[in-house]
Amino acid sequence: MTSSPLACATCPVRDRAACSALGGEERADLARLGRHRTLVPGEVLFAADEDNDRCATLVRGALKISATERDGSERILSLVHPAGFVGELFAPVARFEVAALTASEVCLFSRREYEAAVERYPALARALLRRSSEDLFDLRSLVGIVGRHSAREKMAAFLLAMARAASSSPCQPAASFDLPLSRAEIGGMLGLTIETVSRQLTALEKSGAIRRVGLRGIELVDAAQLGS
């Protein structure tokens, strides 16, 4: 939506994002290459099959990376949380779409210039490598969740993953959080229909595992019931 120069000094992810690996002058150099931008919910940051000439770090909010099937249905492939990096470096075209789930803020870079910076600053390359390793881990976990057999297991594991992602402390799941996704998006992610997602949530609530507050709020009542 809007676009303006970076203000790293007040950036909430200034010591977690990839750029935090850089020292004073180098960081200032990188900051000159980027622009701050806000996104409204649903706004598309990168479209699929587009030029792929940009990349970004998420500062605030949440993004989704998704593909659109031949039949027109959307399939979410990953969620991006603050300090996350998006953009397919090294690839000629972007094959996935990146869009905002909630009101978000990003630092936007030209891909060419960012790749040059990766070349110039080894610490940036290593920081991105570290991020990628985490992304790989998250994605493998997601494969494990989506590949489960029953809808109940999928929803339970999904909720746990969301609780962990929402938590500030590394491993401890958050006791209550808001789902950043609509039922349709959850269904598209887990290979379930909207109706099944809804039914599983009511079932989990009836069995005392969770409590729903409003339409998107979740409270973990009995995390053990969700599978640890």
Added chain:
Amino acid sequence: MTSSPLACATCPVRDRAACSALGGEERADLARLGRHRTLVPGEVLFAADEDNDRCATLVRGALKISATERDGSERILSLVHPAGFVGELFAPVARFEVAALTASEVCLFSRREYEAAVERYPALARALLRRSSEDLFDLRSLVGIVGRHSAREKMAAFLLAMARAASSSPCQPAASFDLPLSRAEIGGMLGLTIETVSRQLTALEKSGAIRRVGLRGIELVDAAQLGS
């Protein structure tokens, strides 16, 4: 299984693996850190919840990265092809198991020493970053496959992905190839039972999309029917 010094000169992935980014002397240095090792089918390279003090590059064969569910069933989270890198850098413990699907050969490194090399040689860091980007792409594709609704679609997309992986040319799927996985492993990967996998394969053969040769051989007869 066996273990011996590296012989980069005759390595089949010498110009595709991460180490190929290094020049003469640097490469020789890295080679001194690693050991060549062969694996028999099913042999475990890294166990889950273990020390995680090693990493490796696959030279020949195929590996699987998997997790074991509470109920004891195995869930395959990614396949690794020659030139692929395995090992969770930066993580304190390995959370997934890595094992050989077929007879394989790897270059095995101490994780500590490899991380030091990444620190020392920026080109290695960038090469690993490039590899990770590809792995991320493959894994997102896998999430898309596993998240599909019908068993038919899952199998079709899976076969196409395998055909592409088996192909030497980048995008063109191989016309015929061998599945490196048993039915149980395919099922565990896609969230299907052994029986369903078997039935889908016979159905795909009857409809003329594929031809099965022996137990694991697949010939693509009509790739379009598999979804492009």
Added chain:
DNA sequence: CGACATATTGATCCGGTTCAAAGCTAGTGG
């Protein structure tokens, strides 16, 4: 050849999809 593991095929059952309708929620404008 014989024995074991893996794969295929068949019959039944259940969970998740599908189709349909009614509740909610939030946003809009009178």
Added chain:
DNA sequence: CCACTAGCTTTGAACCGGATCAATATGTCG
């Protein structure tokens, strides 16, 4: 401020695809 709409969510009923249980077939290795 409230009525009203549009989109999302929940709930219900019927159907169907995949799971499950069971038996047979095929391949593999001693």
